[in-house]
Amino acid sequence: MERAAVTARTSPESARDIPEATVARLPVYLRALVTLSEQGTATCSSEELAVAAGVNSAKLRKDLSYLGSYGTRGVGYDVDYLRYQIAREIGVTQDWPVVIVGIGNLGQALANYSGFRSRGFRVVALLDADPARHDAVVAGIDVRPFADLERIAREHSVAIGVIATPAVAAQDVADRMVACGITSILNFAPTVLNVPAEVDVRKVDLSIELQILAYHEQRKTNGAQNGAQDGAREGAQTA
């Protein structure tokens, strides 16, 4: 993992240390470029792209500058060219194999998500620990026993796993994934995963997002008057 000094300049243009905040925005730019391309737009300015991506144009330009100089001053960016460059930088010029574990409501929704294949990913297996689900076919893919994980991960060189199980099972699934060589995990289960440092985990948590909204919503509605909810909010001094 120590590629600190080995950041060789083998590839001509690729920038070496892209800030994390920029990495998180590149997919947004990529999607905006795809949309522009489908609309027949050949070139766009940083201002146009920034509006389409919902960000500040100065931030956009700085983000793109980490990848290299792919624009033309006085003109803008070639949509298809920039789109390819960002896709290459992210690493989605061809598909990554992905396994989904936990084929409940959410897992089925994910399996049916059409954006997978069009955006650089391919679902190679659906796994579930519950034998009652093993007969099902979801999104054209057989649901297999969780025990098949190791074989499938090996056969397809799977590096990315998605966890859509209940919270109690998530840590076990993660452990097995790590043991099978998976080094990137997208976790939909509402729990904190414990994994080795070299494994990347991103979490998507519905209730956390809603609670963040609730916090701000409370501030808004309390601006004029406390309430809308109820009045039983006095400082209940327990203990």
Place this chain on the structure above:
Amino acid sequence: MERAAVTARTSPESARDIPEATVARLPVYLRALVTLSEQGTATCSSEELAVAAGVNSAKLRKDLSYLGSYGTRGVGYDVDYLRYQIAREIGVTQDWPVVIVGIGNLGQALANYSGFRSRGFRVVALLDADPARHDAVVAGIDVRPFADLERIAREHSVAIGVIATPAVAAQDVADRMVACGITSILNFAPTVLNVPAEVDVRKVDLSIELQILAYHEQRKTNGAQNGAQDGAREGAQTA
């Protein structure tokens, strides 16, 4: 900071400016406290809670200090007391009514998510523009026409809406939500929403999360050599 004179108040000035980064972590702490409470833990130190929440203990203490002084030096935090204080600060001591628009695979999964009610939210309506879905009952709730949004939003004083439609419909849905007085939107559609400044939008985007993972994954596997993607020219060293 001993602002005891102020912290005794109820809502008005209890904690004015909580950093956004802290707000985003409060729900994580809340969940960890609920788990600890269910396990029968009465008190915990910042270190224990930090481990359970997956963060640094110094960060945890600083976050909690924005809410007030709810701990006891030399002892730690009373689990149930702190849990209540965080829930109150977030605003989930009672349920927020929520509408879900777009009852496809994802919308159904969200409607069935049991974490809603237990974490401060109550689904009051499921709406879909497709008449073919209007006969369905999902999670015990009738799927209604999208046109019912205004009536339902008014009757239930709905402030939070969830968009689970295809991307092309999302902006229209958002516009209608805003027109109905909804001021917080959780958007699962893969598109950028354009809303007035006073409306909060949070987006959850599967393919963006996966692409971020793919970027780091590419860096890991390309540790030594760059260009395993489009470059078969260079001997692919899969170390």
Place this chain on the structure above:
DNA sequence: CTCGGTTTGTTCTCGCGTTCACAAACTCCT
């Protein structure tokens, strides 16, 4: 009461990310 051990709350410092502002570079028109 005093003292030692423990844990919180807070201050300080540092690094990252955002934004402004502008020179460099390109096109188009005359």
Place this chain on the structure above:
DNA sequence: AGGAGTTTGTGAACGCGAGAACAAACCGAG
């Protein structure tokens, strides 16, 4: 060819968040 008008790429200032470190506060033992 040259100048006017655009737009990119980037240096610099600024604000926020992360983490270390420490004084204050609390408990229990003697």
